[in-house]
Amino acid sequence: MAGTTASAAASLPRGAGQRVLVVDDDPRMAELLETTLHLAGYTVATADRGAEALRAHATASPEAPDLLILDVMLPDMDGFTVCRMLAERGARVPTLLLTARDGIEDRVTGLALGADDYLTKPFSIPELLARVHALLRRAGRPGEPDRVLRFADLTLDEGSLRVRRAGRLISLSPTEWKLLHYLMLNADQVVSKDQIVDRVWHGPFDHSVVEKLVSRLRAKVDAQPPALIHTIRGFGYSLRLPAGQ
Incomplete structure (x- = not known):
């Protein structure tokens, strides 16, 4: 694990x-x-x-x-x-x-x-x-209320579904939200395109679909520096701060 x-x-x-x-x-x-x-x-x-x-x-x-x-x-x-x-x-x-x-x-x-x-x-x-x-x-057996995931200046509220970067509200489609949620749960780790297909769509999709989705999400989340969504060539993608930050 x-x-x-x-x-x-x-x-x-x-x-x-x-x-x-x-x-x-x-x-x-x-x-x-x-x-x-x-x-x-x-x-x-x-x-x-x-x-x-x-x-x-x-x-x-x-x-x-x-x-x-x-x-x-x-x-x-x-x-x-x-x-x-x-x-x-x-x-x-x-x-x-x-x-x-x-x-x-x-x-x-x-x-x-x-x-x-x-x-x-x-x-x-x-x-x-x-x-x-x-x-x-x-199942009706909840623990703590829905929580806010945080990474750097990025926040994702699981209850209201709102995403903010440095306080700025970011409008995401449901699929973009699911992808960002998955990346934030695995912050600083590398997730493959196959894992994204498996977790976001739960079915077979071409890798080009993943690439387009990541590109759209990156344009919204990384509209201001520093960039948080990184391509790890040959492996997949990672939500992380740039080296040295």
Whole structure:
């Protein structure tokens, strides 16, 4: 899992004690997720088998998790099977799938079987927390109110959808807003064109479409210096301050 910068960490969405069950048979990943979510304000339990996720929803216990973070590859049954069995039981728990697979078919399968969202490993801490926050909010179990993401003199308000640069309001289309939101969640990291297609459109698009979208967004966000949206040739794009600033 990638790290995060101090500027991004200050504006990460936080929980309010909601119960999260992490199901992953990799002890290091489970420990990292448990620590990260605990520090973000969630109550976290871990398991290493799909059967434990099913048992957690066997009864209407007040201790049942509010959110399930489920690895696809588990030793007893895969995450797809867990999603299917939970759906058959009528369990309505928001589920975030973690997968090392990068194929569209696997992601579509998970969503079709009842998962609410997915993340492909490796992923960044800001994106993980943003997705957890969004899933709980949609399920009616919100934590802190929508937050304002900040990077340098750029702000993005998740509640009002307003974007400002040095106090100046910037008008963005919905797709431009989603791209900027994704870049801000991954500030100082490099995101590829494939990742942008995956996160912004959730479907197949030609890379030229990404290039045009980035160009439009850059014209609006970087209308005044310093430039924040940078092309990393051969890799993708990054929201970062120029070298030396």
